[in-house]
Amino acid sequence: MATEPKPRTQPRGAPEDPTDRPPAGRAGMPAGRVLVVTLICLLVWAVLYGPELKRSSEAQPDGTRRTLSLAILSPLVWIEDRIGVTATVNAASRALGRDPDAAVGGSVGGIPVDIDQLPTVSPEPTPSGGPSHPVVVDTPVREPTPSDQLRVAVVGDSLAAGIGYFAERVFRPAFVNVIKQGRISTGLSRPDYFDWQAQMRYIMQKARPDLTIVMLGENDQQSLRLPNGQVDTAIGTPQWRLGYRDRVTQLAKTATQDGGHVIWIGLPNSSDTRRWPFVGSENQVYRAVANELPNVEYFDTWDAFAAKDGGYTAYYRNGNHVTLVRADDGVHFNSDGYTILMQQVAGFATSAFRLDPKTYGS
Amino acid sequence: VLFPTTDFAIFFCLVFLGHWWLNHNRRLWKIFMIGASYVFYGWWNWRYVFLLAGVSAIAQLAGLAVSRQEDPRRRMRVMAIGVAATIAPLLYFKYYGFFTVNAANAGSAIGLHIAPPLIQVVLPIGVSFYTFMAIAYVVDIYRRHFEVASWSDVFLYLSFFPHLVAGPIVRPNELIPQLDVRHDPRNIDVVGAGWLIMGGLFKKIVIANYLATAIVDPVFGDPSRHSGLEAVVGIVAYAVQIYCDFSGYTDIAIGVAKLLGFRFPQNFDRPYSARSVQEFWRRWHITLSRWLRDYLYIPLGGNRRGTGRTYVNLMITMLLGGLWHGAAWHFVVWGGLHGVYLAVGHWKQSKREAGLLAEPPDTPLIAWMQRLTTFVLVCIAWTLFRADSVATALTLLGRTITGWGLPSPLVTLPVLLAIGVGLATQFTPHRPAERIKAGLSRMNPVALGLTAAVVLFVITTLGPRGVAPFIYFQF
Numbered sequence A: 001m002a003t004e005p006k007p008r009t010q011p012r013g014a015p016e017d018p019t020d021r022p023p024a025g026r027a028g029m030p031a032g033r034v035l036v037v038t039l040i041c042l043l044v045w046a047v048l049y050g051p052e053l054k055r056s057s058e059a060q061p062d063g064t065r066r067t068l069s070l071a072i073l074s075p076l077v078w079i080e081d082r083i084g085v086t087a088t089v090n091a092a093s094r095a096l097g098r099d100p101d102a103a104v105g106g107s108v109g110g111i112p113v114d115i116d117q118l119p120t121v122s123p124e125p126t127p128s129g130g131p132s133h134p135v136v137v138d139t140p141v142r143e144p145t146p147s148d149q150l151r152v153a154v155v156g157d158s159l160a161a162g163i164g165y166f167a168e169r170v171f172r173p174a175f176v177n178v179i180k181q182g183r184i185s186t187g188l189s190r191p192d193y194f195d196w197q198a199q200m201r202y203i204m205q206k207a208r209p210d211l212t213i214v215m216l217g218e219n220d221q222q223s224l225r226l227p228n229g230q231v232d233t234a235i236g237t238p239q240w241r242l243g244y245r246d247r248v249t250q251l252a253k254t255a256t257q258d259g260g261h262v263i264w265i266g267l268p269n270s271s272d273t274r275r276w277p278f279v280g281s282e283n284q285v286y287r288a289v290a291n292e293l294p295n296v297e298y299f300d301t302w303d304a305f306a307a308k309d310g311g312y313t314a315y316y317r318n319g320n321h322v323t324l325v326r327a328d329d330g331v332h333f334n335s336d337g338y339t340i341l342m343q344q345v346a347g348f349a350t351s352a353f354r355l356d357p358k359t360y361g362s
Numbered sequence B: 001v002l003f004p005t006t007d008f009a010i011f012f013c014l015v016f017l018g019h020w021w022l023n024h025n026r027r028l029w030k031i032f033m034i035g036a037s038y039v040f041y042g043w044w045n046w047r048y049v050f051l052l053a054g055v056s057a058i059a060q061l062a063g064l065a066v067s068r069q070e071d072p073r074r075r076m077r078v079m080a081i082g083v084a085a086t087i088a089p090l091l092y093f094k095y096y097g098f099f100t101v102n103a104a105n106a107g108s109a110i111g112l113h114i115a116p117p118l119i120q121v122v123l124p125i126g127v128s129f130y131t132f133m134a135i136a137y138v139v140d141i142y143r144r145h146f147e148v149a150s151w152s153d154v155f156l157y158l159s160f161f162p163h164l165v166a167g168p169i170v171r172p173n174e175l176i177p178q179l180d181v182r183h184d185p186r187n188i189d190v191v192g193a194g195w196l197i198m199g200g201l202f203k204k205i206v207i208a209n210y211l212a213t214a215i216v217d218p219v220f221g222d223p224s225r226h227s228g229l230e231a232v233v234g235i236v237a238y239a240v241q242i243y244c245d246f247s248g249y250t251d252i253a254i255g256v257a258k259l260l261g262f263r264f265p266q267n268f269d270r271p272y273s274a275r276s277v278q279e280f281w282r283r284w285h286i287t288l289s290r291w292l293r294d295y296l297y298i299p300l301g302g303n304r305r306g307t308g309r310t311y312v313n314l315m316i317t318m319l320l321g322g323l324w325h326g327a328a329w330h331f332v333v334w335g336g337l338h339g340v341y342l343a344v345g346h347w348k349q350s351k352r353e354a355g356l357l358a359e360p361p362d363t364p365l366i367a368w369m370q371r372l373t374t375f376v377l378v379c380i381a382w383t384l385f386r387a388d389s390v391a392t393a394l395t396l397l398g399r400t401i402t403g404w405g406l407p408s409p410l411v412t413l414p415v416l417l418a419i420g421v422g423l424a425t426q427f428t429p430h431r432p433a434e435r436i437k438a439g440l441s442r443m444n445p446v447a448l449g450l451t452a453a454v455v456l457f458v459i460t461t462l463g464p465r466g467v468a469p470f471i472y473f474q475f
Helices: A031-048 A050-059 A065-085 A083-095 A160-169 A194-208 A238-261 A273-292 A335-353 B006-021 B027-043 B046-067 B072-109 B127-141 B150-161 B172-179 B190-221 B228-259 B277-283 B286-297 B307-323 B329-353 B362-384 B390-402 B411-426 B432-440 B443-461
Strands: A151-154 A175-183 A213-214 A231-233 A261-265 A297-300 A315-318 A321-324
Touching: A031 A050, A031 A083, A031 B006, A031 B190, A031 B443, A050 A065, A050 A083, A065 A238, A065 B150, A151 A160, A151 A194, A151 A321, A151 B150, A160 A175, A160 A213, A160 A297, A160 B190, A194 A238, A194 B286, A213 A238, A213 B277, A213 B411, A231 A238, A238 A261, A238 A273, A238 A297, A261 A273, A261 A335, A273 A321, A273 B390, A297 A335, A297 B390, A315 A335, A315 B286, A321 B027, A321 B072, B006 B228, B027 B046, B027 B150, B046 B127, B072 B127, B072 B432, B127 B150, B127 B172, B127 B286, B150 B172, B190 B390, B190 B411, B190 B432, B190 B443, B228 B362, B228 B390, B228 B411, B277 B329, B286 B307, B307 B329, B329 B362, B362 B432
Parallel strands: A151 A175, A151 A213, A213 A261, A261 A297
Antiparallel strands: A315 A321
16 A cells, blocks of 8 residues: 555556466366366265255245255256165264254354254243243233343344344343344244244244344245245235244243243334235234234334334434344344334333333333 | 365366467457456445445546646646545545544543434445555656556456455565466466465464464453453464454465466564564564555655654554554554564664664574563454453453463363464574475476365364354454
8 A cells, every 4th residue: 555656657567378277286177177167066066965955945935946846856866865875974974063053043145143042941930930821912011120131032033133143232232142143034824944833933932032022024025834844824815924923922921921021123114115914914914913822012114214204214313313124134133223212122122011121221 | 265165166266267268369368367356255245345345446437537637746646635535435424433433432422413314334345455555546646656556457457356355465466467468377386375275274264263262262252251361362462463463464365366377465474572662563464564654654754754653653654554543442452562662673774873782782682582572472462452452451461460370270281272372483494394395396297286175184183163254354
């Protein structure tokens, strides 16, 4: 930076041989053989990595790409399973530090996905201070102390991963232990890819959160499948909404057992208006289930983050102060957006479940 | 298309075939390669291929207009208009939101209620890189360093897929002459290319992604929850992460270009072995550093207009360099801090040249102390770069002083190992690697392919699932 080149008096010309060649001592290879090397590398890698590639393909939404990928990979992996390649590769994966059976996760543009290890809490029957019998009306969240922090789990898809990340900033660590469980590309439609019902049961059994914040649904515009991959209810049928509602109800009931509480965050509007009708119907389901079940409340983001005319806006106005809150994809929030959302959710928890304001500092 | 994906692997195999098949017919080859590059770009969002084509057309029209002017003043005026037209899309896409929000909030703070249209402008991927290359083309023609190229050459120069998304920022005289030359299909440096690609994948997938999830993201996410040791290790881990991420990307880009017989300039040269911040900038993102020097610092007057002006020019260059990385204040402060570092370095150098300051003795101990000091200064600046705001960065830097005596569960042996491996790449000698490459280049294609497959399997298995975007894609 600080040194200047000598002024050039002659126009810059091309180097004598501008193209790339191997340096002295290293042999080059003809293009045909390079292609052979490349293809062998990719094909052998695809065989070795086949189970993982199949898993990635299964995660894709229904469509030609998924069908084609699975049509190629399924027989390949079937053969690998039979001849022991999968077992060998899985053993190699474990030796390299990766659990081939680990749950899905990942990262989503800009906002990291950080899935916490679940804390183990003592097996008391009423850990949240709530009643041991089924609740019929909303109960308050217990008052936390530094020695007995409130356990707040954040579950759902990439939007939940985002709010989980910023929940740690909003909640005070002295009073709240945030358990981030957001996983990208997940939802309630595809338990064959990630089974949220089973995971929620596991979370309750292991960590028993006092408050569970749920945000999902962006990936659910597809047929409802069973954990074994079979289609249970096809998308676009009248039964889909009923089936989806059952799954939402089941998740909420699991999270509220033993006196737990749920704030179900509705989906915000997105820049792609074609998705509005479907997302709107999902929000209706979440709201209806929250109205029906005790200790479950619905938090609306559609109106909170919409423009004055009800349309999509990436900006949030607080008085005269303007903040960019949405990510470029028009679906997710940016860091400021997640922070504002979490602050609103924390305030909402105070009004809904009498969450102590000292837990989030206001 | 992202480099470390199966989509790209399939795309590249097809392009590789077409490239060498059409190698003898440069006209057809250029059409094919422009088409392939636009498919590569449009894979992400097809609408932005029009932006790429528009910037290319503006650059070529500006170049033609500049080349026709003989009168120096008119030539300069036309060049300035051409550069302004070339950079206008970048200003709109990258800075519209930043300036409107700041203008609206600054206005309301003083009682002026400005209501600019709040449009969400999505930043097209790679626009900062190809805009800088387009500016280099126009300015080089103005300086008579380069003659006007054909339309197809300019379109291909700016869109050539290996450099399109995140550089390196290739100069016209480095790439355009290669477009007209038939490349030798009998002598491809496959081992050199493969070494760069595998090394780049290892740096990105294994080290950068691991450090990001294991310590960097949690520590930068909420610094107040972490100990002083975690803060220090998190900052150092980010220095390693961004190096492995960005140099990994450019290594893959250079390797891919090599397989097609193209030579790209080096973009990184062991930056953390630098003994001063000036040297760091000669080793870090080299193609951006030299762009800022040649097309911003020198036109501002460089160091030719006196001491005071030199410092001002350095500050302007680095502040704009910071703003180039992102439309946010923490990037501006990051650039400003590096401007201060460079100004202090320049001042010390001038004092030494004047005999007013003693040269430090050239001993290994002093050299290592200089390296350590430079690394610490660079890490402090990286904190501003990575944090999502200046306030978060200051909180994290504060934790490095106040957060001691607390448990540090994130500082684990694998984290320290990954940092160690990332830093070790700065100091490993070249010769053993060259010997290994020479040995590999004598293997038969089947053995070489199998070796590459095993290496690729180990890399992909060591890394986390999914494809994390490269840090520099956002710029």
